[in-house]
Amino acid sequence: MNSESDVAPAVQSILEAARERGRGEGDDGTRSSGGQPSASDGRISVEARSLPDAIERAERDGRVPVIAEVKPTSPTSDGTRAEDPVELAEAMVEGGASAISVLTEPTHFEGSPESLRRVREAVDVPVLRKDFVLREEQMDVVEADLVLLIARFVDDLSALVKAARDRGFQPLVEVHDAAELEAALEADASIVGVNNRDLTKLEVDLGTFEEVAPAVPEDVTLIAESGVSDPADVRRMREAGADALLIGSAIMDHANAGEVDIAENTRRLTRT
Numbered sequence: 038m039n040s041e042s043d044v045a046p047a048v049q050s051i052l053e054a055a056r057e058r059g060r061g062e063g064d065d066g067t068r069s070s071g072g073q074p075s076a077s078d079g080r081i082s083v084e085a086r087s088l089p090d091a092i093e094r095a096e097r098d099g100r101v102p103v104i105a106e107v108k109p110t111s112p113t114s115d116g117t118r119a120e121d122p123v124e125l126a127e128a129m130v131e132g133g134a135s136a137i138s139v140l141t142e143p144t145h146f147e148g149s150p151e152s153l154r155r156v157r158e159a160v161d162v163p164v165l166r167k168d169f170v171l172r173e174e175q176m177d178v179v180e181a182d183l184v185l186l187i188a189r190f191v192d193d194l195s196a197l198v199k200a201a202r203d204r205g206f207q208p209l210v211e212v213h214d215a216a217e218l219e220a221a222l223e224a225d226a227s228i229v230g231v232n233n234r235d236l237t238k239l240e241v242d243l244g245t246f247e248e249v250a251p252a253v254p255e256d257v258t259l260i261a262e263s264g265v266s267d268p269a270d271v272r273r274m275r276e277a278g279a280d281a282l283l284i285g286s287a288i289m290d291h292a293n294a295g296e297v298d299i300a301e302n303t304r305r306l307t308r309t
């Protein structure tokens with residue numbers, strides 16, 4: 038869809054940085070594939086852990102399926118958490134997270150492909166690479182179980198969905214409105230995230246998910262992304278049809294300068 042003209046300045050800056058990334062490199066110029074061997078042409082080849090299976094396991098155990106996000110900081114966070122990403126991810130799993138999302142964008146989120154590689158080695162749940170992937174070769178940086186594709190920002194969504202699957206990734210296609218959902222479904226997305234954060238103003242409105250969700254087919258795994266801050270929000274998104282929730286800030290608690298209990302922050306959202 039590639040409509041970037043009216044996004045917030047911070048998002049424009051994120052996209053500029055993403056566009057400058059070289060073939061198969063993170064912003065720091067490093068590759069970090071790790072784990073399964075990659076193909077000889079430098080393309081990642083991964084045996085993904087299934088997100089739908091992880092969601093089913095959580096449901097069976099009576100946990101709310103939550104993808105907990107290792108998000109050191111962001112343009113809208115009040116602070117930065119500098120703890121080891123592996124410790125954060127392990128605490129999230131202890132708190133009942135079904136999957137982990139790891140920011141790999143370094144400039145605006147202080148993430149890295151290496152953090153993701155280490156987290157995926159340490160936990161046994163699916164791990165999402167949370168980044169601004171615009172071109173196929175940007176997938177060949179690090180192995181992950183899922184890769185995020187933002188419908189609004191990619192030129193040929195169908196081609197990127199296919200490129201992700203060719204490498205073994207499960208593509209999670211992020212949308213924000215009905216038109217983007219239509220594009221995601223046309224591109225054959227089977228995991229769709231509705232982002233409650235409006236990238237034009239960076240404001241969060243849980244009503245976005247409630248508006249878009251009814252048009253999502255039953256056989257699509259549907260994720261509510263962003264702005265879920267407490268158990269009441271969890272219940273609201275689940276009632277609106279979310280199969281799982283992607284939650285970062287409420288678990289990371291950036292504004293709290295002291296020690297934060299990441300496992301407990303996760304547990305209060307997975308045991309709602």
Ligand SMILES: O=C(O)c1ccccc1NCC(=O)[C@H](O)[C@H](O)COP(=O)(O)O
Binds near residue numbers: 047114234236287
């Ligand atoms: O989180 C931000 O400030 C942000 C700013 C600009 C573009 C993207 C941004 N966030 C990426 C995300 O999608 C969220 O990290 C994720 O959905 C979790 O959201 P939250 O639970 O609200 O931290």
